[in-house]
Amino acid sequence: MKTKIPFFDLAVQFKSIEEEVKSALDEVFRTQQFIMGSKVQVLEETIAGYCGTRFAIGVASGSDALLLSLMALGIGHGDEVLLPPFTFFATAGSVSRLGATPVFVDIDPETYNIDPSRIEEKISSKTKAIIPVHLFGQCADMNPLLKIAKERKIFVIEDAAQALGAEYQPVSEKSGQRAGQMGEFGCFSFYPTKNLGAFGDAGMVVTDSTDLSEKVRLLRAHGSQPKYFHKWIGINSRLDTVQAAILLVKFKYLEKWTGERQRKAERYRLLFQELVSSVDGIRLPTVQYQNRHIFHQYVIRVRERDRLREFLAEEGIGTDIYYPLPLHLQECYTSLRYRRGDLPNSEKASEEVLALPIYPELTEDQQSAVVDRINAFYRK
Numbered sequence: 001m002k003t004k005i006p007f008f009d010l011a012v013q014f015k016s017i018e019e020e021v022k023s024a025l026d027e028v029f030r031t032q033q034f035i036m037g038s039k040v041q042v043l044e045e046t047i048a049g050y051c052g053t054r055f056a057i058g059v060a061s062g063s064d065a066l067l068l069s070l071m072a073l074g075i076g077h078g079d080e081v082l083l084p085p086f087t088f089f090a091t092a093g094s095v096s097r098l099g100a101t102p103v104f105v106d107i108d109p110e111t112y113n114i115d116p117s118r119i120e121e122k123i124s125s126k127t128k129a130i131i132p133v134h135l136f137g138q139c140a141d142m143n144p145l146l147k148i149a150k151e152r153k154i155f156v157i158e159d160a161a162q163a164l165g166a167e168y169q170p171v172s173e174k175s176g177q178r179a180g181q182m183g184e185f186g187c188f189s190f191y192p193t194k195n196l197g198a199f200g201d202a203g204m205v206v207t208d209s210t211d212l213s214e215k216v217r218l219l220r221a222h223g224s225q226p227k228y229f230h231k232w233i234g235i236n237s238r239l240d241t242v243q244a245a246i247l248l249v250k251f252k253y254l255e256k257w258t259g260e261r262q263r264k265a266e267r268y269r270l271l272f273q274e275l276v277s278s279v280d281g282i283r284l285p286t287v288q289y290q291n292r293h294i295f296h297q298y299v300i301r302v303r304e305r306d307r308l309r310e311f312l313a314e315e316g317i318g319t320d321i322y323y324p325l326p327l328h329l330q331e332c333y334t335s336l337r338y339r340r341g342d343l344p345n346s347e348k349a350s351e352e353v354l355a356l357p358i359y360p361e362l363t364e365d366q367q368s369a370v371v372d373r374i375n376a377f378y379r380k
């Protein structure tokens, strides 16, 4: 009988922390304080400390983290925001929801992150912000991007939804610049499958600016200050106490889990070495010089992606495709008039990427089986 290797397995993780989670939930149930509350505040302080920022504001999702950051910067109708098309829809959707226009910048084919050398040609008098996405757990190439943003007076909002704890080019051996601390805002998602995942939707905005943190804090609760008096038009995007309590339990294990992911990525690299040197057209993830990649996803690149995926599915191995259609070619953006061929690196990546199982609980045997089956596909 074939062993089933799921693409992710949250049940195994839950088993290891079940008692702690239940007792944290019991505490919330006893207080009956479900909206905001002290757990949310503790989580905000914890995440700010972890990201090296002065402030963190808990919100309802990673998508809302992006939306609220854009709102706090006053971005709206007539404005343009630069971002890569090879990302989850929320990166662009948040811009469009405010009536601003996403302007897509192609990616670097090695890292899948925004290519800084393509940014200047897309800047216009309407450009207000850039949203680099730290895709799969690796920071975008921020130094050239930040330099352009500073010179052209453009805001930077980091979409760090997949990159909690990632670092960009450590300045010392100990620590680098953490994802989320380099732009005006950093936006995180605690979607259940993220490296730090809630039991539902949750997100966080981090920033070093007192004014901007205050603004997001108000905007997430309908812009009211004091209660029932509205300074701005905000939204309801509060973080549930229940989610904060669970996230605080899981946070204690985040570094350990990240280490496991990194070890598994290194093991994939070693196990795939022979295949990569003998078969043309297979590429493993590239870690940019000195980056701390947290391997939210382990994404390989193969020409015969769809056939390989089908073969692995038949063998009981779960995989996924992030992302099958770049955002500039999505139906909802037809009016922006992009054509196939406009952003070739993103389009080609969409045809070739394949995410393999990588999670702290993936066993050595399971991982070896994934590699073995991929080898078998190429030996057929």
Ligand SMILES: Cc1ncc(COP(=O)(O)O)c(C=O)c1O
Residues within 6 Å of the ligand: 061, 062, 063, 064, 087, 088, 090, 091, 133, 159, 161, 162, 188, 189, 190, 191, 201, 202, 203
């Ligand atoms: C790159 C990226 N941006 C934004 C989001 C949105 O986060 P959420 O699903 O928490 O709204 C996600 C998560 O799915 C993501 O991967």
